[in-house]
Amino acid sequence: MRAASRIATGAALAAVVAGLAACGGGAGGGGSAAGEPPTAVEPWTWSLPARFPEPRVPADNPMSAQKVELGRYLFYDKRLSGNGRLACAGCHVQEKAFSDGLARSLGATGELHPRSSQHLSNVAYNATLTWANPSLVTLERQMETPLFGEHPVEMGVNDGNKEAVLQRLREDTLPSRYPERFAAAFPGEARPLHWGNVIKAIAAFQRTLISGNSRYDRWLVGETTLSDAEQRGMRLFFGEKAECFHCHGSFNFNNQILHSASRLVPTPFHNTGLYNLGGTGAYPEPNRGLFELTAQAGDMGRFRAPSLRNVEVTAPYMHDGSVATLEEVLRTYAAGGRQITSGPHAGDGRANPLKSPLISRIDLNEQEQADIIAFLRTLTDHEFLSNPRHADPFKAD
Numbered sequence: 486m487r488a489a490s491r492i493a494t495g496a497a498l499a500a501v502v503a504g505l506a507a508c509g510g511g512a513g514g515g516g517s518a519a520g521e522p523p524t525a526v527e528p529w530t531w532s533l534p535a536r537f538p539e540p541r542v543p544a545d546n547p548m549s550a551q552k553v554e555l556g557r558y559l560f561y562d563k564r565l566s567g568n569g570r571l572a573c574a575g576c577h578v579q580e581k582a583f584s585d586g587l588a589r590s591l592g593a594t595g596e597l598h599p600r601s602s603q604h605l606s607n608v609a610y611n612a613t614l615t616w617a618n619p620s621l622v623t624l625e626r627q628m629e630t631p632l633f634g635e636h637p638v639e640m641g642v643n644d645g646n647k648e649a650v651l652q653r654l655r656e657d658t659l660p661s662r663y664p665e666r667f668a669a670a671f672p673g674e675a676r677p678l679h680w681g682n683v684i685k686a687i688a689a690f691q692r693t694l695i696s697g698n699s700r701y702d703r704w705l706v707g708e709t710t711l712s713d714a715e716q717r718g719m720r721l722f723f724g725e726k727a728e729c730f731h732c733h734g735s736f737n738f739n740n741q742i743l744h745s746a747s748r749l750v751p752t753p754f755h756n757t758g759l760y761n762l763g764g765t766g767a768y769p770e771p772n773r774g775l776f777e778l779t780a781q782a783g784d785m786g787r788f789r790a791p792s793l794r795n796v797e798v799t800a801p802y803m804h805d806g807s808v809a810t811l812e813e814v815l816r817t818y819a820a821g822g823r824q825i826t827s828g829p830h831a832g833d834g835r836a837n838p839l840k841s842p843l844i845s846r847i848d849l850n851e852q853e854q855a856d857i858i859a860f861l862r863t864l865t866d867h868e869f870l871s872n873p874r875h876a877d878p879f880k881a882d
Contacts, residue, residue: 588806758822
């Protein structure tokens with residue numbers, strides 16, 4: 486296939502370029518390397534993959550190289566947790582696309598989170614930012630939950646230790662040099678080292694976690710080839726037989742997309758028939774999706790569809806990490822839901838009365854399922870998984 490027709494075919498299948506302007510090439514953005522904090526504010530310049538729009542940035546938290554680098558240090562610093570034992574990176578590991586490989590994450594105090602840690606690939610483009618809370622729509626607001634949440638405890642910062650945690654940062658000399666970094670990132674503030682700026686800096690760093698240099702991305706622009714199996718899987722993925730694209734058809738392979746040019750932003754949530762306790766459609770507590778917030782019967786089991794970028798390295802899957810492999814994921818969707826035959830969660834999710842109408846039995850044989858998985862593995866961005874701009878600066882120092 487010629488490069489021009491390859492690009493056109495990929496765009497038509499993925500619907501990734503509709504309405505989007507090309508925004509430059511390359512993955513990741515600008516910024517300075519670790520080391521002494523610069524004295525002059527360096528404006529941030531996005532360097533985005535082709536077909537990726539510019540992320541939306543809040544007016545009260547503009548990007549800068551200093552702020553991003555400060556956020557990188559804070560993201561990897563265990564001293565930011567109440568007991569000094571857990572960094573943000575403890576649940577968001579770079580080589581796992583900033584997920585943690587656990588079915589359910591562990592907080593700083595050892596408390597088990599009821600849900601699986603979501604990966605942060607392209608988190609800047611997510612319209613909502615947790616599995617099932619439509620009110621959390623900015624990275625700044627979402628950051629309050631892991632920092633200060635009590636049910637469950639994640640970072641374990643509370644009224645009793647908030648000031649002590651900040652004091653650890655104020656007293657820091659090397660390698661992170663927080664007093665100077667905060668002053669450089671937030672010029673003009675007399676006392677810039679406070680929780681509001683901690684959150685802003687981490688959010689700025691998270692917005693730079695852009696992943697768009699997978700083999701699929703390179704295939705779209707004619708820089709590489711896909712195998713026959715991968716191309717068969719792609720056609721199934723974007724076709725009406727497997728219908729994966731209904732929930733994963735954007736340039737970010739999800740269906741909640743926000744960027745700088747967004748106007749109306751749909752935020753759908755879906756019940757995929759993962760559970761059906763007692764034949765009533767119930768999901769196990771406390772993982773009942775939007776229902777936990779709305780108490781509306783129809784919201785039982787409705788969760789956000791995650792981005793499938795780097796899905797190869799983000800196992801286990803689903804909101805509670807209860808599906809171990811991509812093969813099991815494909816079998817579950819091909820069956821139109823999951824049947825659990827014994828134990829406290831027994832029930833036939835295929836018959837869940839609240840299941841999304843998009844989830845129905847699909848006649849996919851083993852080869853077709855394998856082909857879809859082969860295509861999904863082309864979405865792994867190995868450069869992103871090892872990019873030094875996103876790596877632990879304490880190891881670098």
